[in-house]
Amino acid sequence: MAEAAADPPPAPTLTARQPRAIHSALTVLEAVAALGAGVTAREISATLGLPRATTYRLLNLLVQDEFLVRTPDLAGFALGAKVVQLAAVAAPVRLPTAARDVLAQTRSQVRGGVHVVVFSGGRLSVVDADPDFPLSDGVRLAREPERFALGRLMLVSDDPGTARRATTEPRAHMLAAAADDLRRHGATRQMGEVLPGFGCLAVPIRDAQGSVAGAVGFSGPQHRVEHPQAVVRLLRPAADLLSPLLT
Incomplete structure (x- = not known):
């Protein structure tokens, strides 16, 4: 007799802290947009009142996912291609x-x-x-x-x-x-x-x-x-x- 198909893995669930992290990441994106290309992690941390370690962690995640990019001198950050593409679709x-x-x-x-x-x-x-x-x-x-x-x-x-x-x-x-x-x-x-x-x-x-x-x-x-x-x-x-x- 054929074995029963395995149950699908459970859908991922949000923990209590994840929505706050998502909100913080979006706030960082807004800060880069407002402060302009080349803004540094220190400036973002000071503007948003976020701990510097948290700011660096969020920036690195956003760079990995191409929502942000590092400037050529590696000193600052700018909006990435994904953000530009989303903006073009939302408001051509x-x-x-x-x-x-x-x-x-x-x-x-x-x-x-x-x-x-x-x-x-x-x-x-x-x-x-x-x-x-x-x-x-x-x-x-x-x-x-x-x-x-x-x-x-x-x-x-x-x-x-x-x-x-x-x-x-x-x-x-x-x-x-x-x-x-x-x-x-x-x-x-x-x-x-x-x-x-x-x-x-x-x-x-x-x-x-x-x-x-x-x-x-x-x-x-x-x-x-x-x-x-x-x-x-x-x-x-x-x-x-x-x-x-x-x-």
Whole structure:
């Protein structure tokens, strides 16, 4: 006679302490979003009033599950790809028709990729990536925004604590150069650091108060980014027209 099938293992149950741990982990995610990419464990611990050991434990778990990532200098943390993906599914941004018309006209004039992003709470969301010249690495853009002109614009414009948290000389130099580019050219730049021979730049989209709310980005041959005047002249009117449509 055939043996009876074994009973399935019991479903896992929550202990009394687990809901509190889940709540703490979500609170840490909210803190990273509010404080911005590069925030340190010590800053999170102080902001939330959590013991430092608990903070480190929660951060390590969130990194393991890809909800957070470590910044390249390993000194801080940023939102991971999973959070970005969830946010995109929960609240996808759709360009209004007038904005799509502006973007189509701009792309017809610029030989290269033209992309639109918005900034919110220290996060970068791609609203429209050029289908003919795709972003080189959208996931890396979300994880390491300082590696791209779009992310550098967000960091130097939308996060007053960026300079304070730039604890390593390479990152501090990178952000200082981005701020200088913004003053000199009206755009941030990246040249040959992600793909040899190619670069990108980002022109700010400002809201009615003059704050940087997003950007129109260009990706293409490095020499056009090294001498950005021609590209900026084409993107600046587009950014101005997109401002009231996106902010």
